[in-house]
Amino acid sequence: MYLRELTQTVGILKGAGGVISGKLEKAGIAAVDALLLHYPRQDKYEDHITRRALDSVFPPAGGAFGGAFSVQSEQNESREVCAVVRVTGISSIYIHKKAVPRILVSDGTAAASLLCFRNSELARSLVPGIPYLLWGNFTYSEKYRTIQSSDFEIEREDAPQEALTKKHFGAILPVYRLTEGLRQWHFRSLIQNALARFGAELENTIPEPLIQKHALMPVPNAIRAIHFPRSFDEQKQARLTLIYEELFYLELAAALKKGGAKPLSPAPDFSPLQKRLLERLPFALTEGQTAALLEINAGLASGQPMARLLQGDVGSGKTLVSFMAALAVIETGAQAALLAPTELLAFQHAQNAASLLEPLGIRAAFLTGNLKNAGRKYLLASLAAGEIDLVIGTHALFSADVAYKNLKFVIIDEQHRFGVAQRQAILDKGANGAEGAEGAQPHLLMMSATPIPRTLAQTVFGAMDVSALKGMPPGRKPVATRAFSSANEDKVYALVRNELKAGRQAYFVYPLIGGGQDEAGLFDEGADETADEGAGRGTMEESGLKDAQGMARRLSEEIFPEYKTALLHSKLEDEEKKRIMEAFRRNEIQILAATSVVEVGVDVPNATCMVVEHAERFGLSALHQLRGRVGRGDAPSTCFLVWTNPPVPIAREADGGKLEIWQKRLKVMLETNDGFVIAEEDLKLRGPGQIAGIEQSGYLALGIANIIRDAAVLEKAREDAFALVAADPRLEAPANGMVAAVLKRAPPFTGPQW
Numbered sequence: 158m159y160l161r162e163l164t165q166t167v168g169i170l171k172g173a174g175g176v177i178s179g180k181l182e183k184a185g186i187a188a189v190d191a192l193l194l195h196y197p198r199q200d201k202y203e204d205h206i207t208r209r210a211l212d213s214v215f216p217p218a219g220g221a222f223g224g225a226f227s228v229q230s231e232q233n234e235s236r237e238v239c240a241v242v243r244v245t246g247i248s249s250i251y252i253h254k255k256a257v258p259r260i261l262v263s264d265g266t267a268a269a270s271l272l273c274f275r276n277s278e279l280a281r282s283l284v285p286g287i288p289y290l291l292w293g294n295f296t297y298s299e300k301y302r303t304i305q306s307s308d309f310e311i312e313r314e315d316a317p318q319e320a321l322t323k324k325h326f327g328a329i330l331p332v333y334r335l336t337e338g339l340r341q342w343h344f345r346s347l348i349q350n351a352l353a354r355f356g357a358e359l360e361n362t363i364p365e366p367l368i369q370k371h372a373l374m375p376v377p378n379a380i381r382a383i384h385f386p387r388s389f390d391e392q393k394q395a396r397l398t399l400i401y402e403e404l405f406y407l408e409l410a411a412a413l414k415k416g417g418a419k420p421l422s423p424a425p426d427f428s429p430l431q432k433r434l435l436e437r438l439p440f441a442l443t444e445g446q447t448a449a450l451l452e453i454n455a456g457l458a459s460g461q462p463m464a465r466l467l468q469g470d471v472g473s474g475k476t477l478v479s480f481m482a483a484l485a486v487i488e489t490g491a492q493a494a495l496l497a498p499t500e501l502l503a504f505q506h507a508q509n510a511a512s513l514l515e516p517l518g519i520r521a522a523f524l525t526g527n528l529k530n531a532g533r534k535y536l537l538a539s540l541a542a543g544e545i546d547l548v549i550g551t552h553a554l555f556s557a558d559v560a561y562k563n564l565k566f567v568i569i570d571e572q573h574r575f576g577v578a579q580r581q582a583i584l585d586k587g588a589n590g591a592e593g594a595e596g597a598q599p600h601l602l603m604m605s606a607t608p609i610p611r612t613l614a615q616t617v618f619g620a621m622d623v624s625a626l627k628g629m630p631p632g633r634k635p636v637a638t639r640a641f642s643s644a645n646e647d648k649v650y651a652l653v654r655n656e657l658k659a660g661r662q663a664y665f666v667y668p669l670i671g672g673g674q675d676e677a678g679l680f681d682e683g684a685d686e687t688a689d690e691g692a693g694r695g696t697m698e699e700s701g702l703k704d705a706q707g708m709a710r711r712l713s714e715e716i717f718p719e720y721k722t723a724l725l726h727s728k729l730e731d732e733e734k735k736r737i738m739e740a741f742r743r744n745e746i747q748i749l750a751a752t753s754v755v756e757v758g759v760d761v762p763n764a765t766c767m768v769v770e771h772a773e774r775f776g777l778s779a780l781h782q783l784r785g786r787v788g789r790g791d792a793p794s795t796c797f798l799v800w801t802n803p804p805v806p807i808a809r810e811a812d813g814g815k816l817e818i819w820q821k822r823l824k825v826m827l828e829t830n831d832g833f834v835i836a837e838e839d840l841k842l843r844g845p846g847q848i849a850g851i852e853q854s855g856y857l858a859l860g861i862a863n864i865i866r867d868a869a870v871l872e873k874a875r876e877d878a879f880a881l882v883a884a885d886p887r888l889e890a891p892a893n894g895m896v897a898a899v900l901k902r903a904p905p906f907t908g909p910q911w
């Protein structure tokens with residue numbers, strides 16, 4: 158029986174009466190497997206084995222407990238100790254006029270007090286002078302100048318073995334994350350009962366050769382040992398085993414989905430239409446673009462539907478790569494669709510397509526939800542008739558009434574803005590298209606400017622291929638980044654004024670629209686949702702935040718009256734947005750007061766200033782995207798990060814470090830321009846849970862493993878899983894019977910969406 162087959166209710170366990178099992182159920186621990194999978198908190202065990210001197214927990218600084226304790230000289234910061242002591246006296250202290258018995262003990266190195274809040278009978282039963290085993294969690298009491306504990310266990314050293322077991326001496330005890338109304342001993346005894354009852358039946362799930370290779374332990378032993386380890390070495394090995402198991406099956410699911418497919422070697426050359434576009438371009442492809450494109454060409458030619466993620470930093474030239482890729486498909490007589498998250502971005506792509514592709518005879522069209530009536534009808538008819546080769550648009554591309562004649566290639570820009578269902582909806586247009594469609598899944602190219610480390614990407618996107626677009630088009634100047642306190646905003650405005658005088662343009666970005674409206678999607682990037690709830694989203698007056706509306710007025714009337722300022726945010730009509738962007742592109746407007754709508758894709762080379770006010774409220778990837786809006790022309794550009802010391806700490810530091818998270822984010826921005834580095838820092842600051850694209854992938858169902866922290870194990874697990882599937886694609890060899898059975902009967906992990 159595998160652990161995940163223990164689906165009996167916890168109610169059958171000794172000690173899990175109706176009340177307890179009800180509470181467990183409420184905490185999501187309804188079945189025995191869930192209980193056993195409720196692993197102890199990482200590295201938090203109570204050591205009832207290692208005997209230490211009482212003073213080893215708090216070595217005195219200058220005389221026996223004379224001065225303040227110096228905790229820093231102690232390596233192990235835990236204040237827990239297990240010692241052999243003698244009782245030296247009994248007294249009481251008064252707390253809220255109630256006497257609490259106090260047992261005084263000493264082990265010769267230090268004295269300690271044990272406060273008997275719960276068991277007031279205990280003090281009387283102890284015999285002075287004889288040795289006792291003591292385990293306790295100690296704090297230092299200034300008042301009594303001694304260490305004291307109210308969380309302790311004490312037992313005669315010569316007590317019979319059963320009594321010791323009951324008090325857990327000689328054991329390392331797990332410490333669990335507690336849930337409403339349940340105590341440590343509930344979990345400890347229930348899990349012990351579950352192990353006693355089912356432990357012997359549990360089967361191993363990691364192939365023996367892999368256990369040997371990585372010095373792991375059989376999984377049933379690991380499950381026992383993670384809860385009740387006999388030593389800390391055993392606990393570490395158990396933990397590693399369970400992390401490996403989880404990641405191994407996760408990678409196995411990906412490997413099987415991929416059918417053990419061998420990596421393709423890049424195509425030798427470009428297609429004829431691609432070559433014609435290259436001849437017309439005013440510049441050469443970068444090396445990175447060429448490499449990515451040849452990989453994509455190979456994928457398209459492989460005879461299988463391609464599914465590929467193209468990762469490249471902001472401004473690395475992904476759009477051109479996707480156009481080139483589309484040409485290879487259009488050449489075969491099929492259709493391509495490019496899906497963009499905003500109307501603005503789609504429009505920009507459509508303009509590019511018109512200038513780059515139409516001269517080659519490609520019939521491109523722009524489809525959005527705003528296209529109505531006759532125009533829409535005509536366009537849809539042309540699409541269905543196959544008279545359009547490339548359609549570019551927003552969500553409208555997969556609305557119900559849109560049919561394609563022969564959709565064979567789907568490009569999704571800024572993929573993290575789309576949900577899994579939406580991605581599938583557009584792919585389905587290939588299979589469900591009008592008459593003539595061949596019914597096969599179209600090729601898919603997803604593009605992302607939020608790059609994540611390669612193994613992570615391959616894992617998160619499971620069965621997808623990953624191409625990295627390295628390097629930037631020539632002539633890019635790195636954007637200078639400077640941070641200012643809002644107290645110095647005048648300096649920022651003066652620096653921007655210099656640029657405006659030189660004929661350049663500027664973006665000013667704010668966290669809120671103003672007038673009580675919030676910019677939808679701003680906090681998608683995971684900045685500070687929790688803090689913001691507390692602060693209450695709203696207008697400038699309520700929140701004390703500058704907002705785009707209010708500042709558009711100030712910028713145009715007070716600060717830069719000599720220049721033209723426009724307001725841009727998501728609640729404007731699409732036509733209005735387009736009109737403003739066009740005017741900005743033509744330099745009829747010099748200043749754009751905006752929200753994060755300018756975060757994606759907008760490409761205006763003459764803009765050299767990006768001012769982000771309330772930078773403390775933006776997530777790292779949003780800041781990086783915003784910074785990527787400048788530095789697109791020949792002139793040097795600057796990104797100004799203007800922070801306002803938040804009245805309420807936005808995100809408190811978990812590790813007690815000196816910087817708050819928002820300060821760390823700004824620090825990263827000042828230190829690097831490299832999107833891959835920023836993505837990694839982002840992962841460290843936020844954990845994988847909030848990274849765009851990952852939360853949708855289903856990979857957060859992981860239990861003990863963490864794909865960032867355990868990246869090294871992930872790498873090994875991936876190698877092992879792929880090697881296994883390459884050698885035995887259908888897991889038919891007898892040696893792989895166990896693996897096949899686990900996947901079939903009780904998969905530790907249900908496979909990825911992609």
Ligand code: ADP
Nearest residue numbers: 440441442443470471472473474475476477630
């Ligand atoms: P992103 O990868 O962020 O989507 P874009 O595709 O918008 O980047 O490209 C950014 C800019 O770089 C565009 O103005 C594009 O025309 C330009 N560009 C793309 N490839 C090259 C190249 N090989 N040489 C010079 N400029 C290029």
Ligand code: MG
Nearest residue numbers: 475476570758
């Ligand atoms: Mg782009």
